[in-house]
Amino acid sequence: MTMPIRIGALAPLSPPGWVEAGRHLLAGLELAVADVNATGGIGGRPLELLVRDTAADPQKAVAVVDELAGLGISALVGEYHSVVARAAAARADALCLPFICSSAVLDALTEQPTDWVARIAPAQSRGWRLYADFLLDAGHRHVAVATVPSVYWASGTRILQDCITPRGGSVIELEMSSMTPAALCDHLADQGATCLLLLVGHPEPAVSLVKAIRSDPRLGNVLIGAPAGPPELPEWLALLGTDGAAIPFLRYLPEQLPPLGVRVEAALRQRLAQAPSFVAFEGYDTVAVLAAMMRSHGTEPGRLAQAWSEVSVEGTRGQIGFSRVPGISVWQWAWPPIQVVDRDPAAPDRFRVLSAG
Structure with missing residues (x-):
């Protein structure tokens, strides 16, 4: 045998x-x-x-x-x-x-x-820099991030700060371990951020945060983003329906x-x-x-x-x-295709490519 x-x-x-x-x-x-x-x-x-x-x-x-x-x-x-x-x-x-x-x-x-x-x-630095460039090109200079303690989320926040701050923008961290979705909405309304990025777990608290922001009339013009990619999978659509559309994320497809x-x-x-x-x-x-x-x-x-x-x-x-890529400790495919994508509000089961690199 x-x-x-x-x-x-x-x-x-x-x-x-x-x-x-x-x-x-x-x-x-x-x-x-x-x-x-x-x-x-x-x-x-x-x-x-x-x-x-x-x-x-x-x-x-x-x-x-x-x-x-x-x-x-x-x-x-x-x-x-x-x-x-x-x-x-x-x-x-x-x-x-x-x-x-x-x-x-x-x-x-x-x-x-x-x-x-x-x-x-x-590598995260590659994709998230492209994501930061997308936000800046779309006019988002004041970005808030809803985050929880994690090496991964902390690394992502640093990448965003390193890209956005030198170009005259700001990245505000909102720690969700001690904040309710309602309190987050109050902070966003007070601070004038035009974009909130979800650097939190899926499905919770990500789903509850999206529902809270979408239902708050003060935040109708705030872009929600999820660079780590939860909107990619069908569960996102099942949990949020049309509320889960128009939330840009990173996808690694050509x-x-x-x-x-x-x-x-x-x-x-x-x-x-x-x-x-x-x-x-x-x-x-x-x-x-x-x-x-x-x-x-x-x-x-x-x-x-x-x-x-x-x-x-x-x-x-x-x-x-x-x-071997500088700053990367392992052998790396440099690079897979990277896109910034969202679900189309007119047909949430369809994706729109917003940027690619």
């Missing part, structure tokens, strides 16, 4: 993790594994995905990385939440286990440069998908019974990259970790290769 090649997969599949994002990520990973196996696997050996739920818990992620390493995996893939991916990356680095991170964008994915970790998603992307989109749509998000494409691309590396360099972890600079793989959203 042919022994499978085991790959560990991390995803948030239970609360407080963003379960819908985890489900899309896993769909992409599983579809790519099925495609690899349908074409003979790697040297005649099938890929086997060992899936573990991280539940947005960094400590749980470390424990499952240890468990998966003990099961003899050749590599680790996946994860959506940045703080969880950072914990998993640190543990993979310590265990000398290759990890291709699918979706997490935090720049400092590891404290020190490492050859054991690579990333498919763009204007037009290449032929592979078109084929994968159709297969993902069937698997998910809904339109696939960019997170599902990130999952597919992760396994596509790993499979190509295994075909050319074998399945031994040490050999895989030496192969990042030689990667050139057709992905669902373009040609994927890794390089």
Whole structure:
């Protein structure tokens, strides 16, 4: 009997993790594994995905990385939440286990440069700078951010400040741990901010904040933004309806998908019974990259970790290769396509591309 090649997969599949994002990520990973196996696997050996739920818990992620390493995996893939991916990356680095991170964008994915970790998603500084430029180009100089304590949200706030403040604007932080949605609305009305960004958890408190702002007649001209992307997934529309439209967010898709992307989109749509998000494409691309590396360099972890600079793989959203980017501690695809998108108020199930970079 042919022994499978085991790959560990991390995803948030239970609360407080963003379960819908985890489900899309896993769909992409599983579809790519099925495609690899349908074409003979790697040297005649099938890929086997060992899936573990991280539940947005960094400590749980470390424990499952240890468990998966003990099961003899050749590599680790996946994860959506940045703080969880950072914990998993640190543990993979310590265990000398290759990890291709699918979706997490935090720049400092590891404290020190490492050859054991690579990333498919763009770095947060890349996407959020484009988002800040979009806000400034749209005339928003005074931006408020509703935030909660988190390394990820704090990093995003710093990026916005570094982009907006030198150009004569301001970024006001509103700490939601001690503030109700009604109090937030009062602050916005008093301070004259033209834009509020949701740097908070989904679905709560994000959904309650949107409902409060949309129902406050004083705030009819305030743009709501959600750079981290919760409006991308169908759950947002189900919870908010038309109130969830016209809220710009970052999405990592090209204007037009290449032929592979078109084929994968159709297969993902069937698997998910809904339109696939960019997170599902990130999952597919992760396994596509790993499979190509295994075909050319074998399945031994040490050999895989030496192969990042030689990667050139057709992905669902373009040609994927890794390089060393200043300020980024892991091997990075520089860069996936990035768009600023919102849901069309006239048809909230349709997206509008507002900016691209």
